[in-house]
Amino acid sequence: MLHSLYNTSLSLLTDLYQLTMAYGYWKSGTAQKETVFNLYFRKHPFQGGFTVACGLSSAIEYLNAFSFSSDDVRYLSTLTGTDGQPLFDPAFLDYLQTLRFTGDIDAVPEGTVVFPNEPLIRVRGPILQCQLLETPLLTLINFQSLIATKAARMRLAAHDDTLLEFGLRRAQGIDGGMTASRAAYIGGCDATSNVLAGKLYGIPVRGTHAHSWVMSFDSELESFNVYADVLPNNVTLLVDTYDTIQGVRNAVEAGKKLRERGYQLSAIRLDSGDLAYLSMEARKLLDEAGFRETAIVGSNDLDEYLVTSLKEQGAKINIWGIGTKLVTAYDQPALGGVYKLAAIQNPAGQWDYKLKLSEQTIKISTPGIQQVRRYYNERGFISDMIYNEETPPAGPSTMIDPYDFTRQRRFADATTFEDLLVPVFRNGQTVYTTPDIQTVRNRVTTQLSQLHPGIKRFTNPHAYPVGLEQNLHQLRTDLILKLRQK
């Protein structure tokens, strides 16, 4: 995915402070210290109850290509400090050129439904390497998870209707559009208008004509007839260039001619006005003329809330076109994923656990070599427990809410469980086979089907229970108290 798009080394796609810190570690002799960092988020986007993890396949590609070119290093050698002297020692730049990722990565597969504080990616390795990866991993995972989640919400709103993504023109740059098309498909869209995404990612593409097609002819009917003549096996007619109801009548006329030729009028599209009213009127006109199989496409700044509302109003739309609101995640255009140091190995080979304090309780991080255990019963997921792999849960463990220690839970009702993070890299080598996009998309569907409807609703969703395993909770509490006493 990345490789097919970019022709430049992306190792400088990081914040400068990652490089100055790397230099600091190198120069102070601590570059090789073994560390563990966790990538996680603190709050679901869109005030929702779930998030879809996405972007791992890009991260794998990034890591496999991770190396500084001579050109990268030449650029770094030009950077200077406040005194006009070079920032970096040339020996460090030589070292950078030999640097490869040599660590371990465990991650939640793409398409998994995840919750706040759960590591989506866990990176273990020399601190210098782990630090450099912070920015690119966040860039790749934050955005893709955000869009996959938005698409999954649209899918829930649309039920079994067809969902088309056509946001490219409003996307945030070329790759903003490409990445959005891929994540939107994974999250639940059926097709995209983005032809390059179709070609590179194997996503179905859809599209017929715009207002300009109609305007380029002397009459709307003529434009419909010519279109149906030329592309008889792909006829969706956009009916709102001038007067929508008249547009539907013209579409019916063109549809009749098309039928005489042995083809079908696939759909009409409404792109403005009162979509509830117009779709009901259009449905009547189509049905009366015998076009019961002709679908109605609705579009115009739609999101999950508008789709829900239109359905409630009885709109006769079977295909939803969604663009801007999806590809920019309009109502919350960023997922606040973070990447936090959780442990450092001391010279004796033991882990020193690490935690970032904050006056805001939600911003205090969690230490440990974290894994997530998901418990199931016969109806689906019942709760997730974050534990430290150094102190795994023994038998029926208790989990504790990190923000309210009086909320505790044992798993008497669980029939089975699964650990969510799977090995992806070992000693810098990929040990994971990236599933194809269809498999990832199916995973989203399956995962969502295991979630209680209350967690999936848009308004005040029920909070899925996630807690810390009791030993990890104790470790975290001890560390907080120790740091606060300093």
Place this chain on the structure above:
Amino acid sequence: MLHSLYNTSLSLLTDLYQLTMAYGYWKSGTAQKETVFNLYFRKHPFQGGFTVACGLSSAIEYLNAFSFSSDDVRYLSTLTGTDGQPLFDPAFLDYLQTLRFTGDIDAVPEGTVVFPNEPLIRVRGPILQCQLLETPLLTLINFQSLIATKAARMRLAAHDDTLLEFGLRRAQGIDGGMTASRAAYIGGCDATSNVLAGKLYGIPVRGTHAHSWVMSFDSELESFNVYADVLPNNVTLLVDTYDTIQGVRNAVEAGKKLRERGYQLSAIRLDSGDLAYLSMEARKLLDEAGFRETAIVGSNDLDEYLVTSLKEQGAKINIWGIGTKLVTAYDQPALGGVYKLAAIQNPAGQWDYKLKLSEQTIKISTPGIQQVRRYYNERGFISDMIYNEETPPAGPSTMIDPYDFTRQRRFADATTFEDLLVPVFRNGQTVYTTPDIQTVRNRVTTQLSQLHPGIKRFTNPHAYPVGLEQNLHQLRTDLILKLRQK
């Protein structure tokens, strides 16, 4: 800019309907009809009073590289319609492979302040080509103009303080981040944390260390001392990992040692908590210890409103770090730019003017071969008049508000004027020299200095007057009436 990033043909970076329409034009023998399309937006982003045009240099690169590869065409040959038959005739695909842009483009230079309904880009050429360019031009111009505008607003809020952009981790994909860094610099940021943007676009880069640096040492003071030791000419110390005020005291200690070595503590950084209170306390501690030259960097989900508020509260911050809210244009993550057909040449070589009707007055387009004339007096811009180049204003013309024809204006008070759109392509060849990024950035500064402060304010800004030249207004009115009578 594009070339340096991508290694794939981007000609399929378009909506499928552009290709199906292109096929329709080709097959119906109208592909060569000479047309004019205008790219414009209808409303300023962020409820603001101005927009900064950005993205033209990317558009030029895109156009210069525009051609369908054999690989692109092979992919298109696999697309099928409802009957399972290929969508496109192989002869059309052969034709696509020979296609190059042969038309004319006029555009507003990057960094120009622009207003609703003004064409930012005007494309003239065979309808098939113009149509294919709609999506990529919108993708490139919409996002870059949005971010440059957001950055310009941040610049207005920050006055003469330093503005650092460090949004990469929350950006919308890799190129979302790269493009945002460039547009943010053009709009008024002084530097970016994005090292790849520094390398590829020549933007100054800045950055020192993160919380993880502090956490990787046994004590905060030790971490500061090591950092100052290793990078003495780039010392900004992040003081809020544990307790912010103690962090400032530790920074002062580290700063004293640094001073003994002949270096200066450049800055401290506050990334959480009450930035107003903490910056004032930190300033006192720094000043008392003789660090009057040490700057204070403030960051934490800042935008133009928070910066304004913090300044009003007397915050002692001289360097503002802005990330998420800037690179995603958080409060309005899309600019609604559109691309509308405005004229088609008839066989007699005359223009048939075109217009898209809508029930929403603001969505009715304007016909014509549009140019924008900006009038000045000695204080700056006074108003812009959109005119049809076929009926240029003769002498002192009258302009008319397209949404209220009783609002009219003559230019008795104008001392001079300038036409904003300049030739960029002629017969498919570039006739424009793209200015360097510094020149574009300076243009934004100069342009904004010519705008009345009332237009630049964030709350209920004054609307800068933009009207249609009287002949163009008449043409538009006649067309609307004619279409409504149909």
